[in-house]
Amino acid sequence: MILSKRALSIKPFIAMDILEAAQKLSGQGHEIFNFGLGEPDLAPPEGIQEACIEAIKNGDLKYTHSQGHSSFRNIIAQFYNKNYGVEINPDCIIVTSGTSPAFFLVFSALLNPGDEVILPNPYYPCDLNFIEYLGGKAIFLELKEEENYAWNQKKLESLISKKTKAILLTSPSNPLGTIASPSLLAFLAHLDIPIISDEIYHGLNYVEKDRSMLQFSKKCFVINGFSKSFGMTGYRLGFTIIPPHYVDAFRKIQQNFFISANPFVQAAGAYALTHCVPDLEIRKKIFQKRRDLMIGLLSEMGLAVRYHPLGAFYLFVDTSSINPNSYELAFQILNKAHVATTPGIDFGSCGEGHLRFSYATDEKKIKTGMTALKNFLKKT
Amino acid sequence: MILSKRALSIKPFIAMDILEAAQKLSGQGHEIFNFGLGEPDLAPPEGIQEACIEAIKNGDLKYTHSQGHSSFRNIIAQFYNKNYGVEINPDCIIVTSGTSPAFFLVFSALLNPGDEVILPNPYYPCDLNFIEYLGGKAIFLELKEEENYAWNQKKLESLISKKTKAILLTSPSNPLGTIASPSLLAFLAHLDIPIISDEIYHGLNYVEKDRSMLQFSKKCFVINGFSKSFGMTGYRLGFTIIPPHYVDAFRKIQQNFFISANPFVQAAGAYALTHCVPDLEIRKKIFQKRRDLMIGLLSEMGLAVRYHPLGAFYLFVDTSSINPNSYELAFQILNKAHVATTPGIDFGSCGEGHLRFSYATDEKKIKTGMTALKNFLKKT
Structure with a gap:
């Protein structure tokens, strides 16, 4: 195999390791709460498909x-x-x-x-x-x-x-x-x-x-x-x-x-x-509500979300008190609580000790997923 | 402006110069016979849109x-x-x-x-x-x-x-x-x-x-x-x-x-x-017929198509006897006969002295365009 230096050194997405492991669990019949992805669950505004x-x-x-x-x-x-x-x-x-x-x-x-x-x-x-x-x-x-x-x-x-x-x-x-x-x-x-x-x-x-x-x-x-x-x-x-x-x-x-x-x-x-620009306001409010819901639920279980994001749809949460190794922790949480997140180390050295939770997922899944996470944390 | 070496040295498509000049002529109300492009005129087989x-x-x-x-x-x-x-x-x-x-x-x-x-x-x-x-x-x-x-x-x-x-x-x-x-x-x-x-x-x-x-x-x-x-x-x-x-x-x-x-x-x-694979046979026959038509018409006007292509939809014709500079010739033919082709030099040093004629165009246009080219050649 002859690969260029750039191709040999391109870094993998750790997020993909989690995703694949989540898909495997899902294939085994487990319900997975996926807070790992940056893909909005909301369908595009009406009329776009038709256009x-x-x-x-x-x-x-x-x-x-x-x-x-x-x-x-x-x-x-x-x-x-x-x-x-x-x-x-x-x-x-x-x-x-x-x-x-x-x-x-x-x-x-x-x-x-x-x-x-x-x-x-x-x-x-x-x-x-x-x-x-x-x-x-x-x-x-x-x-x-x-x-x-x-x-x-x-x-x-x-x-x-x-x-x-x-x-x-x-x-x-x-x-x-x-x-x-x-x-x-x-x-x-x-x-x-x-x-x-x-x-x-x-x-x-x-x-x-x-x-x-x-x-x-x-x-x-x-x-x-x-x-x-x-x-x-x-x-x-x-x-x-x-x-x-x-x-x-x-x-x-x-x-x-x-x-x-x-x-x-x-x-x-x-x-x-x-x-569809007016639709963006409605969508934004949905995401904002989810953000506040998730911040509340994480805080309740003792995970202090110290930085409240002002935009996008992610929470970046310090989880170093549970396990400073974010890669290990993300797999523990996935395997034991069936909650998928993205380990902070994926975002560079300054991200270690954190997990990223995406709230591009509906409220019901957020609630059930957070309960599963809470139960996992109680046992640790 | 800070451009990387690669961005500074990327070569232009000469074909695009011709295309832009053709569009200008077209905008002035002239009918252009476009044998410059590699985009088939035939719509995709039925059912693909619907799928x-x-x-x-x-x-x-x-x-x-x-x-x-x-x-x-x-x-x-x-x-x-x-x-x-x-x-x-x-x-x-x-x-x-x-x-x-x-x-x-x-x-x-x-x-x-x-x-x-x-x-x-x-x-x-x-x-x-x-x-x-x-x-x-x-x-x-x-x-x-x-x-x-x-x-x-x-x-x-x-x-x-x-x-x-x-x-x-x-x-x-x-x-x-x-x-x-x-x-x-x-x-x-x-x-x-x-x-x-x-x-x-x-x-x-x-x-x-x-x-x-x-x-x-x-x-x-x-x-x-x-x-x-x-x-x-x-x-x-x-x-x-x-x-x-x-x-x-x-x-x-x-x-x-x-x-x-x-x-x-x-x-x-x-x-x-x-x-739609069976459709490909029908489409191929259409292109083949056009190829033969174009070879015939070019030969009639004294341009010997010595190499008869076995595939794709282009004729690569030695035009050095008219003008060895393919870039100049392509512009002459465009401006005087309103026939767009691609100068051979666009395809490298071994292409100089040639013009590429695409036959991804219908028979009527091929006939009219070839007549325009013939009239131009008579005057040169």
Whole structure:
């Protein structure tokens, strides 16, 4: 077997080990309470399916412009204008099959071997893998619970070197659910370094109106998509908004590696942005209620959820008093309580001693799952 | 602007320059005869749309297994078994959003910086871009018209070095329409080098039954999809079949960079393979008739099509007697005759002096376009 160094060293998702073990238990007839996944259980808002079907029936079945249907890019630009008050040239948008390929575009276009990207720790595991697989090096900005996981600007400045090619910001964040403050966004905008702003959890901000990095800087790279707030995971639809002078190079990469995103899926996305934005408020309230329910139930069983997430749909809970080894603990809880979670170590060294609980699951399952967890903890 | 070396050096598609100029002329009200594109005009066989719609209605809208629905992978394995008599483990299949991302998987997993891939010249432009963008170096096997563009095995052997990590074979080929002989396939199988077999033009072989590289070697990497023979370009559906010991690494790359392919598009692909294979014969005959029509019309106007393609849907015609500069000539013909073609130089140094005519266009357009070209040639 001849594998490249990058392929040999790409890290596994520990979450997948848990998922596979959970599937095995499920296959043996056990009911599993799955708080491990980042896939919303809520079906996408009404009308999106029909818009997709309509586009298929209308024969919208060919390659589109490599950057996406211009009508769809206009709608995305209008959405950013209406929601954030920013002017976007639709020619600066590239529609992708989910946000993951957008990360390939951005990181592969920016990074030479050995170039550095500043990444908060804990981080979303794929982010580190994108950077390293494409030849870059992640420099970690360690976040502390006692600082409410806020970015320390002095510490951040001390990490910047001549090799720093980008800073990756995800707000609301995964696994923490933190939200970047306006002062942090303004600070980042004034650094002379490209900011990659992952806005995939926009629409799931429980405390205030979402803010796009584009409100603070025109030189950033925004990545967003339809999987989280609209729950359109399987559709595989995302986009990136990039500074104008990068468009030619990005279009060439897109043409070669992806040709274009699916046209009828783009029609579904167009419908979502033009008709279903009001639904996002309703969905957000459902997630918020679940968040509060889960925080309450975890607290009742003695697990202090010290940091209350402001966005996304995860709780990141210190479980070091039960077992400081999060990998071991996640398997104990899975095997004994049939509760699936994601071990904190999956999100980097600063995540150890924690478990991530996703509340993208209905209230009934949350209640039953939390009871099972409570009973397990009583016995330990 | 900070762009990586790979992003700065990725080559443009010259075909896109022509396409954009053609679109401009079209916008000015001129009728354009488009023989430039590799996108079949024929709609996909009946029932595929409905299968896709049915899957949407049934709520098949979530992430699938990262390698694709196991039921769909079973169908792909059965298709390869029925069509080629080979046994494929469905676990060795990874379903992708079109074949382009499959090339990313394969080349990124095999190539370290400076590693070599042997590529025929003329080649499909993306193939060179995939290799170079992912850090590899293409070593060209030059093909000669006087040898019917066949691969010279001695010459091939002389190109193999310690750095050779793969040989890329596309059969039927683009832009030539050549088909690899069984003896070539057997020869390649016995080299101790991974063969990447691009089988995207299978189903469009006018002379014999398609042969998969898998009939000759279990150690190859097959890439195939639904865009050409089934005409499902916009669906974005492809797959790769890889040797068993590569699966773990490939799955990790797939999970990180793509998560999974679209579930309802997979349902459409499953329907295509289970219900529409007989349609491929009918479609092939349509293309074959067009091929013969176009060869006839080009010959009538004094352009000798010396190599008659055996597969795919392109004619690669020596036009050096009109103008040896294919880029210039393609623009002359576009501007004066409103006939869009692809300049041979887009396919590498060995393509210069040629134009590629796609016959993925209906007979009426072929006739009218060829008349326009004839009138242009009379005046030159």
